[in-house]
Amino acid sequence: xxxxxxxFQLIKSLTPSEKRYFKVNASKGGDAKSNYxxxxxxxxxxxxxxxxxxxxxxxxxxxxxKYLSAEKKQLREQVMKQMRAYRTELSIDNRIYELLxxxxxxxxxxxxxxxxxxxxxxxxxxxxxxxxxxxxxILERExxxxxxxxxxxxxxxxxxxxxxxxxxxxxxxTLSELDSKNREIFTxxxxxxxxxxxxxxHRLETAIAGVEIFRGxxxxxxxxxxxxxxxxxxxxSFFGNHQDSYEYxxxxxxxxxxxxxxxxxxxxxxxxxxxxxxxxxxLANKTERxxxxxxxxxxxxxxxxxxxxxxxxxxxxxxxxHYINIGDFEKAEALVPEIEDGLKKYTNKINxxxxxxxxxxxxxxxxxxxxxxxxAVWIDKILEDKSEIKQGVTTASLILLPIIHYELGHYELxxxxxxxxxxxxxxxxxxxxxxxxxxxxxNKMPFSIDNVEFEEKLEVLSxxxxxxxxxxxxxxxxxxxxxxxWVRSKQKNVLMSFLLAKxxxxx
Numbered sequence: 001x002x003x004x005x006x007x008f009q010l011i012k013s014l015t016p017s018e019k020r021y022f023k024v025n026a027s028k029g030g031d032a033k034s035n036y037x038x039x040x041x042x043x044x045x046x047x048x049x050x051x052x053x054x055x056x057x058x059x060x061x062x063x064x065x066k067y068l069s070a071e072k073k074q075l076r077e078q079v080m081k082q083m084r085a086y087r088t089e090l091s092i093d094n095r096i097y098e099l100l101x102x103x104x105x106x107x108x109x110x111x112x113x114x115x116x117x118x119x120x121x122x123x124x125x126x127x128x129x130x131x132x133x134x135x136x137x138i139l140e141r142e143x144x145x146x147x148x149x150x151x152x153x154x155x156x157x158x159x160x161x162x163x164x165x166x167x168x169x170x171x172x173x174t175l176s177e178l179d180s181k182n183r184e185i186f187t188x189x190x191x192x193x194x195x196x197x198x199x200x201x202h203r204l205e206t207a208i209a210g211v212e213i214f215r216g217x218x219x220x221x222x223x224x225x226x227x228x229x230x231x232x233x234x235x236x237s238f239f240g241n242h243q244d245s246y247e248y249x250x251x252x253x254x255x256x257x258x259x260x261x262x263x264x265x266x267x268x269x270x271x272x273x274x275x276x277x278x279x280x281x282x283l284a285n286k287t288e289r290x291x292x293x294x295x296x297x298x299x300x301x302x303x304x305x306x307x308x309x310x311x312x313x314x315x316x317x318x319x320x321x322h323y324i325n326i327g328d329f330e331k332a333e334a335l336v337p338e339i340e341d342g343l344k345k346y347t348n349k350i351n352x353x354x355x356x357x358x359x360x361x362x363x364x365x366x367x368x369x370x371x372x373x374x375x376a377v378w379i380d381k382i383l384e385d386k387s388e389i390k391q392g393v394t395t396a397s398l399i400l401l402p403i404i405h406y407e408l409g410h411y412e413l414x415x416x417x418x419x420x421x422x423x424x425x426x427x428x429x430x431x432x433x434x435x436x437x438x439x440x441x442x443n444k445m446p447f448s449i450d451n452v453e454f455e456e457k458l459e460v461l462s463x464x465x466x467x468x469x470x471x472x473x474x475x476x477x478x479x480x481x482x483x484x485x486w487v488r489s490k491q492k493n494v495l496m497s498f499l500l501a502k503x504x505x506x507x
Contacts, residue, residue: 042062043055130171139164185238323335339358363381372407418447
C-alpha cells in the first residue's frame with residue numbers, strides 16, 4: 001500500500017477527540033499554521049479515498065505542496081507523537097510505568113518517604129488491574145526497599161513479599177496455560193474444523209481437560225476466571241452445545257458486571273464479551289436476551305476504529321442473521337447496504353472467516369427470497385475465495401450453485417456446476433451425512449428439464465432429508481436447511497419464505 005494512502009487511513013482512523021487533541025497539542029509553540037498542520041486539514045477534508053492530484057490542484061499555492069513528501073513524513077511523525085502522549089494519559093500500564101520511573105528518581109535522590117508511597121500506589125494499581133508482569137517488578141523493588149531500610153528483623157517482611165512473588169508466579173503461569181489452551185480451542189472453532197474428525201476431537205478434549213485442571217484454583221482473579229469461561233464457551237460452541245456455551249458466556253458477562261473497573265479499562269474486551277453472548281443467546285434460542293444485548297451493544301460508546309469495527313461485525317452480522325432466521329426479509333435486505341459499507345470501511349479489521357459468513361448470509365437471504373439472480377452474484381464472491389477458511393461455507397455454496405442456476409434457467413451451465421460440486425464433495429476426507437446424501441443426488445444429475453424425472457428424484461431427496469433432520473448432530477450442517485426449504489418449496493409450490501415463517505410460528 002502506498003505510503004500516502006497509509007497516512008490518509010491513519011488520519012481518517014482518528015476519532016474526533018483524538019483529532020482535537022492533535023490539533024491543540026501539535027499547535028503549541030506557534031505551529032498552528034505550519035505546513036504539516038495545513039496538510040493534515042487538507043487530507044482530512046477528503047472524504048472516501050485519497051486523491052493526491054486533487055489535493056495538489058486545490059492547494060497549489062500552499063507551501064506544503066512544494067515539499068509534499070517531506071511534509072507527509074513530518075505529519076506522520078507528529079500524529080504518532082501526539083497519539084503516544086494521548087494514549088499515555090489513558091493507559092493503566094503507562095501510569096504504572098510512570099510511577100516506577102518516579103520511584104527510581106526518588107531512590108536516586110534518597111527520598112525514602114516519596115519512594116515508599118510511589119511503590120504503594122504502583123502496587124495497588126497493578127493489583128487492581130491484574131498486571132501480573134508489572135507486579136513482579138514492583139515486588140522486586142519492594143524487596144530492595146525493605147532490605148535497605150528495615151531496622152528490625154528482615155525475616156517477616158521479606159518472607160511475606162516472597163510469598164506474594166510465588167503466588168504471582170502461580171497466577172501468571174495459570175493465565176499462560178489457560179490462554180494457550182483457549183487459543184487452541186478458538187483456532188479450531190474459528191477455522192471451522194471438522195467436529196467429527198477424531199484427531200480434532202481428541203485434541204480439543206485434551207485442551208479442555210487442561211483447562212479443567214484449574215477449576216477451583218482461580219481465586220478472585222478476573223483475568224483467570226474470564227479466560228477459564230472463554231475456553232469453555234469456545235469449546236462448547238465448536239461442538240454445538242449451545243446451551244452450555246451460552247451459560248459460560250453469561251458467567252463471563254456477570255464477571256464484568258462484578259468488576260466495573262475492568263469494563264471501563266477494557267471497553268473493547270467488554271464489547272467482545274457482549275458480542276459473544278449475543279451470538280450464544282441466538283443459538284440457545286434466548287430471543288429476548290438476544291434483542292436486549294443487541295440494544296446494549298449498539299448503545300456502548302465507541303472510541304476508535306477497532307471498537308467501531310468490532311461493533312459492526314457483531315451487531316450487524318447477528319441482526320442480519322436474526323432477521324433471516326425469523327423470515328423478516330424486508331429488514332434483512334435493508335441491512336445489506338450497511339453491511340457492504342462496513343465490509344469496505346473495516347476491511348483491515350474483519351477477518352476472512354467473518355467476511356465469508358457475511359457474504360454467505362446475504363446469498364442465503366436472496367436464495368430464500370427466490371431472488372436467484374442476486375444470490376448468484378453473492379455466491380460468486382464466496383467461490384472467488386481460494387483460502388481454506390470456512391470450508392463449510394464453500395461446500396454449501398458449491399451445492400447451492402447448480403440449484404440457483406437451475407432456477408435461473410441456465411440449464412447449459414447446471415451440468416458443469418453439478419459435476420464440480422460432486423467432485424468437490426468426493427475429494428473431502430470426511431463427510432457429513434448430508435454431504436454424502438448430496439454426492440449421491442448430484443451424481444444422478446437431478447436437475448433435468450424433464451419434470452417427471454425431476455419430481456421423482458426430488459421426492460427421494462425429500463424423504464432422506466427428513467430422516468437427517470431427526471439427527472441433532474446433522475441438522476446444523478451448512479446448506480442443509482437451505483436445500484430442504486428449496487425441496488419442500490418445489491414440492492408444495494410455495495415460497496421458501498412462507499415455509500420459514502410457518503416453521504417460526506411453531507416454535
